[in-house]
Amino acid sequence: MVRYELKKALDSRGGKVALALYLALVILMCWLSVGSVTWVDDQGGHIKGPAAAQKLRQAQSQWEGFVDQELLNRVLQENQRIESTPQAQSQDVTQRDIAFGWKQGFAPIREMISDSYRDSFRDYDYYTADRLTEIDEQTFYGNRIRLLEQWLYDETDSAFTRFSEEEKQYILEQYRQFQSPVYFEYHEGWYWLLHNTSWLSYEILILSFLLAGLFTNERKWKAEAVYLSTPLGRKMATAAKVKAGIALITLLYWAAILVYSLVTLGCLGAQGGGCMIQVRSWQCMYNLSIAHVWVIQVVCGYLGQLFLGLLVMYTAARFDSAPLAVSVPFLLYFLPGFLEGQADWLDRLLKLGPTTLTDGYSQIRSFDLVTVFGKVFPPLQLCVPVYLALSLVLIPAIGAGFRRKQIA
Amino acid sequence: MELKITHLTKTFDKTTAVDQVSYTLRPGVYGLLGVNGAGKTTLMRMLTTLIKPTSGDITWDGEDIFQMDEQYRKRLGYLPQDYGAYPEFTVQEYLSYICVLKGIRPAAAGRKVKQVMEQMGLQKAKNKKMKTLSGGMKRRAGIAQAVLNDPEILILDEPTAGLDPRERIHFRNLISEMAQDRIVLLSTHIVSDVASIANEIMLMKDGRFISTGTVEALLAGSPEKAWTCRCTRSQAADLEKRYKVANVVPGTNGLTLRLLAKERPVEDAVLEETTLEDVFLSYMGERSGDADGSL
Ligand SMILES: Nc1ncnc2c1ncn2[C@@H]1O[C@H](COP(=O)(O)OP(=O)(O)O)[C@@H](O)[C@H]1O
Ligand SMILES: [Mg+2]
Numbered sequence: 001m002v003r004y005e006l007k008k009a010l011d012s013r014g015g016k017v018a019l020a021l022y023l024a025l026v027i028l029m030c031w032l033s034v035g036s037v038t039w040v041d042d043q044g045g046h047i048k049g050p051a052a053a054q055k056l057r058q059a060q061s062q063w064e065g066f067v068d069q070e071l072l073n074r075v076l077q078e079n080q081r082i083e084s085t086p087q088a089q090s091q092d093v094t095q096r097d098i099a100f101g102w103k104q105g106f107a108p109i110r111e112m113i114s115d116s117y118r119d120s121f122r123d124y125d126y127y128t129a130d131r132l133t134e135i136d137e138q139t140f141y142g143n144r145i146r147l148l149e150q151w152l153y154d155e156t157d158s159a160f161t162r163f164s165e166e167e168k169q170y171i172l173e174q175y176r177q178f179q180s181p182v183y184f185e186y187h188e189g190w191y192w193l194l195h196n197t198s199w200l201s202y203e204i205l206i207l208s209f210l211l212a213g214l215f216t217n218e219r220k221w222k223a224e225a226v227y228l229s230t231p232l233g234r235k236m237a238t239a240a241k242v243k244a245g246i247a248l249i250t251l252l253y254w255a256a257i258l259v260y261s262l263v264t265l266g267c268l269g270a271q272g273g274g275c276m277i278q279v280r281s282w283q284c285m286y287n288l289s290i291a292h293v294w295v296i297q298v299v300c301g302y303l304g305q306l307f308l309g310l311l312v313m314y315t316a317a318r319f320d321s322a323p324l325a326v327s328v329p330f331l332l333y334f335l336p337g338f339l340e341g342q343a344d345w346l347d348r349l350l351k352l353g354p355t356t357l358t359d360g361y362s363q364i365r366s367f368d369l370v371t372v373f374g375k376v377f378p379p380l381q382l383c384v385p386v387y388l389a390l391s392l393v394l395i396p397a398i399g400a401g402f403r404r405k406q407i408a
Numbered sequence: 409m410e411l412k413i414t415h416l417t418k419t420f421d422k423t424t425a426v427d428q429v430s431y432t433l434r435p436g437v438y439g440l441l442g443v444n445g446a447g448k449t450t451l452m453r454m455l456t457t458l459i460k461p462t463s464g465d466i467t468w469d470g471e472d473i474f475q476m477d478e479q480y481r482k483r484l485g486y487l488p489q490d491y492g493a494y495p496e497f498t499v500q501e502y503l504s505y506i507c508v509l510k511g512i513r514p515a516a517a518g519r520k521v522k523q524v525m526e527q528m529g530l531q532k533a534k535n536k537k538m539k540t541l542s543g544g545m546k547r548r549a550g551i552a553q554a555v556l557n558d559p560e561i562l563i564l565d566e567p568t569a570g571l572d573p574r575e576r577i578h579f580r581n582l583i584s585e586m587a588q589d590r591i592v593l594l595s596t597h598i599v600s601d602v603a604s605i606a607n608e609i610m611l612m613k614d615g616r617f618i619s620t621g622t623v624e625a626l627l628a629g630s631p632e633k634a635w636t637c638r639c640t641r642s643q644a645a646d647l648e649k650r651y652k653v654a655n656v657v658p659g660t661n662g663l664t665l666r667l668l669a670k671e672r673p674v675e676d677a678v679l680e681e682t683t684l685e686d687v688f689l690s691y692m693g694e695r696s697g698d699a700d701g702s703l
Contacts, residue, residue, distance in 0.1 A: 004505045011496035222492025226553060229456040230509035231481040237509055407458040408420065408450075 001237055005244035008217065009210045021206045026256045029199045030263040033192040037268055040101035044094040050267040053188055057269055059105035060186040067109055068181040069137040075106045075113065076135050083130050108279055109184055115282035116143045121151030141180040144282070148175055167369045170376040174285040182279055187272025187290055191280055193264045194294040194361055200256055201301060201358035204308045204329050210248055211309050212316035212325035214241045215402055219320065225407055234403045242313065242398050249309040253302055281365050286378070288364065297360035300380055304357030307387045308332065310394040311354075317402040351379045357387060409469070409560055410434055411455070411591055416464035418450050425450035427615035428464070433561075437587045439602030440595040442612035443692050448595035449489050451612075452565050455593070456486045468561075482511070485559030489566045489595075491550045495539035499530055499549055502538055506553040520556055528552045528582070544575045551579075555586060562586065564594040568601050580605055599685045609684070611691055618691055623684055630682050632668040632690040637677040639663060647673065652693045654686055668693075 009015050039052035047055070065071055082088055088099035103110060113135065114128040151159050152168045163171070218224040227233045273291030277284050288296070308329045316325035336350045351368050356379050363380050370377050411433040418426040425447045440448050453459045455466060457473060457480065466473045473480040493502050500521060507517035525531050528548040533541060541549065547567065554562060564583075568576050583592060584605050596602055602609060609626055611619040619626055634654060639647065640662045647653070647665060651673055655666035666680065667673050668690050 001508055004508065007496070007501075008494055221494055222488075222490050223494055225453075225456070225458060225488035226486060226491070226493075226506070227509065229458055229481060229484060229486045230506065231478045231484075231511050231557075232509050233481075235478070406460060407453060 001232075001240035002243045002247060005214060005237075005240050006247065009214055009244065009248065012213070012217075014213060015210055018206050018210050022203060022252060022256070025199065025203060025206065026259055029196050029256075029260050032199070033196045033260075033264040034267045036192045036195070037188050040097050040104065042098065042101065044097035044101065046097075053268040056104060056188060057186045057271075060108075063106040063109060064185045065183070066181040067112065067140075067184050069135075071109070071181075071184070072113070072135045072137060072140060075109045076129075076132060078106065079103065079110055079129060080133075112279065112282055113140070116140050118143075118147065121147040121283075122157075137181065141178075144178070145172070145175045148172065148283075163367075163369070164371060164376075166371060166374065166376050170369060171285050171367065174287065178278065178287050182276045183274070184279060185272050185275060186269065187275045187279070189265045189268035189270055190273040190275075190290045190294065192268060193261055194290055194297065196264075197257075197260070197294065197297050197301065198359045198361055200253070200260070201304065201333075201355070203253065203256065204249075204305050204312075204358075205326075205333070207249060207252060207305075207309060208312040208326040208329050209322070211245050211312045212322040214245050215313060215316040215398075216320060216322040216325070224405075228405060228407065235399075238399045238402045241402070242395060245309060245313045245398075246306070246395075249306055250302075253305055257298055277364070284365050285367065286364050293361060293364050296364065296380070300357045300360040300363075300384060303384060303387055303391070304354050307354050307357070307391045307394075310391055310398065314394050314398045314401065317398050320405075352383055352386065354383075354387060356380060356383045409591065411561060412465075412467045412470075413455075414465045414467075416451070416454060416466065417462045418447075418454060418459065419462045424615050426454070426461075429615070429617055430464075431610065431617060431620065433591045433593065435587075435589055435591055436607040437583065437592045437602075437605050438594070439606030439609040440593060440612055441597070441599065441602060441609055441688060442595070443597055446597075446612040447615040448612055449565055450615075452486075452489075452563050452593070452595060455561075455563055456484060457481060482557065483560040485554035485557065485562040487547075487550045487554045487564045487567055489569070491547070493538040493546070493549065493553075495537065497538050498535050499525070499538065499541070500534040502549065503552060503556065507556055510557040512557060524552045524556055527555075529578075543570050544572065547571060547575075547579075551582070560590050562590055562592045564592070566595055566597070568596060568598065576601070599688050603684045611688065613692060619687075626684065626687050627682050630687045630690055632670050632686070634680040634682045634686045635667045635669055635673055635677040636680055637665055637667065637674050639665060639674070652689050654689055 010019065034050065035048050037048065037053045037056060039047050039055040041047065063071070063075070082099055082102045085099060087095045090096055110129045111126070113132065114126055115124065117128050117132055118124050149172065151157060152163060152171065154160060218227050227237065230237070273294075274289050277286070277288050277290050277293050280290070312325045312328055315328050316322060319325070332353065333355055336353055336355060339346055340350060341347065348370065351370055356363060360380060363378070368379050370379050370382055372382065413429055413431045416426055416429045417424065427447070429451065440451070442448050450459070454461050457477070460474065468476060468480055468483070494505070497505065503521045503524065504517060507521060512520060525534055528551060530545070530548055530552060533545055538546070538549065547570070551564070551567065554564065568579055571579060580601070583594065586592065587605075594602065603623060606623070608620065608622055610617045611626070619629060621629070632652070638659070644656070644663050644665055647667060652668040653665055654668060657664040667677070668686055
């Protein structure tokens with residue numbers, strides 16, 4: 001029965017259009033990721049894609065290792081050497097690009113230095129590392145927590161009131177647990193894989209047309225009267241619709257993840273997933289590797305898609321309206337943007353919206369926290385059980401709505 | 409095998425579509441005859457569990473059909489008035505799918521689909537998509553799906569609407585073949601569809617059964633008799649105002665009218681044998697010609 005439901009959904013022209021759009025989305029994601037890696041060669045020319053990744057990997061292999069006193073010294077010295085060359089001093093863009101090109105092997109470490117030696121938590125100056133004359137491992141890592149503390153307890157900064165004392169302690173504790181020194185190696189494949197995964201959350205906007213159609217097409221095709229007057233139509237076949245919907249969400253999501261990650265890691269290299277996220281997001285408070293963040297993003301993303309998909313199906317079955325059903329995820333995606341900053345309680349609620357799940361990467365980089373009964377949680381940690389429970393409630397509710405349907 | 413309706417009523421907002429209908433159906437062919445809006449479709453939707461009655465009961469061998477739920481629908485075959493199917497399915501896929509919905513085991517389903525396609529003359533179209541079928545072929549597929557489970561109750565809502573005369577005859581023969589040992593209820597607003605094949609006819613108007621029984625009983629109980637008379641055009645216009653006119657035949661000098669009247673309408677009128685169409689018109693027709701009443 002599930003097979004027939006999938007056939008109904010996918011064989012129609014709308015189904016084919018949705019699949020084509022979906023494929024386009026995955027291709028776009030692959031193209032964005034693979035095209036994100038650039039390499040500047042000795043002549044100042046730019047290349048992109050797998051060839052650039054290959055060059056960058058070679059260059060960065062020279063700088064692989066724990067970011068400790070020794071490596072920091074090497075980076076700073078090499079950076080200063082390059083800065084003093086005529087190319088770096090030149091006013092000519094191409095000459096400067098050539099100088100920039102020489103730094104690519106250690107660029108992420110150089111940026112960590114700029115990140116660490118910033119003036120205050122909120123300031124960032126890309127050129128800080130170029131002005132630094134000496135570096136010390138203790139200070140390099142210590143700056144992180146020192147600046148954070150300053151920021152959290154600065155009465156002139158909005159952070160002072162934004163966080164409760166418990167929340168401040170929570171963030172500080174996360175920072176304290178950060179293990180230094182961090183390990184550095186080439187990780188562009190994983191980084192861009194993670195960076196563009198959240199595009200996949202738009203799949204639900206496409207998929208919702210198929211999901212709503214599962215329930216509204218019976219009437220559109222005038223097949224409803226026969227369907228609901230058959231012995232199994234109301235119970236088993238309606239359950240098959242729900243199953244088909246879940247199968248569509250699940251299969252398409254994981255197929256997209258599989259294709260996208262194979263293409264991205266295949267073109268850009270699969271090494272470096274173990275690097276800490278702080279190598280690229282210095283201030284991130286969660287102590288996770290890039291690959292780990294990606295897994296969280298993907299798994300939470302799936303749960304978010306599943307929930308939104310079930311909500312679309314529920315709306316379609318309950319109100320018998322495809323336009324209404326497909327507008328549900330649109331509203332949930334775009335409404336929070338309009339409502340943000342209107343009221344404190346609303347902001348707090350928005351943090352727990354289903355789109356929190358579909359953008360785990362942003363969540364992990366943000367300082368958003370929710371306090372429930374005096375305990376501090378990252379929003380994601382609350383959203384997972386809440387939306388899992390809501391999804392489990394929705395599944396039987398979808399069928400119940402459609403099963404009792406009357407045709408008049 | 410007894411489908412019993414008691415005081416069945418369905419009200420939509422203001423309209424009462426079915427009004428206190430009681431009737432008992434046993435195996436045989438029943439013709440539900442009424443003009444558009446009489447309540448035929450609403451009645452059938454209740455009999456197929458698609459809508460719940462406002463009041464009254466429907467029982468199958470004494471058991472409430474809404475309680476029986478799946479057990480009742482197992483015995484049911486239904487062709488809705490506004491029938492449609494999955495546009496991208498081929499005829500064969502479609503019928504196989506309906507077998508699944510009807511809980512027919514896969515082993516039996518293949519055979520059944522083949523047999524029904526032969527019976528309905530659908531073999532040639534079996535690999536055609538439903539959306540490409542002509543009106544007549546689509547209707548055949550509609551009847552085919554209804555009979556896949558050998559239903560004890562076969563409900564066909566205006567099955568002949570839109571069919572050409574040849575298909576209509578073919579269809580009437582099909583019904584007669586299928587009528588063995590089951591209840592066949594078909595609705596129509598066309599008298600000739602049911603006159604020859606129905607064992608019993610229910611005349612429905614404004615949600616009520618206004619006359620029921622065999623063709624003979626209906627004829628005998630007709631409130632008016634049929635008469636023919638010859639007259640001029642001006643006389644005809646006058647008569648049309650006072651009587652229901654079943655037929656007008658233009659002649660060389662004047663017209664021949666077939667009128668319905670309790671008493672002889674004019675001096676030289678000749679009493680004719682009443683037909684079912686006359687009865688239908690007598691109950692349903694407005695004076696000066698209701699198109700639905702005459703074929
Ligand atoms: N869903 C509905 N809502 C409101 N009125 C309805 C609905 N369905 C049918 N009716 C009304 O009930 C009456 C009977 O309709 P129907 O059963 O379709 O008659 P028939 O099939 O004999 O043409 C009509 O007056 C129609 O307008
Ligand atoms: Mg009707």
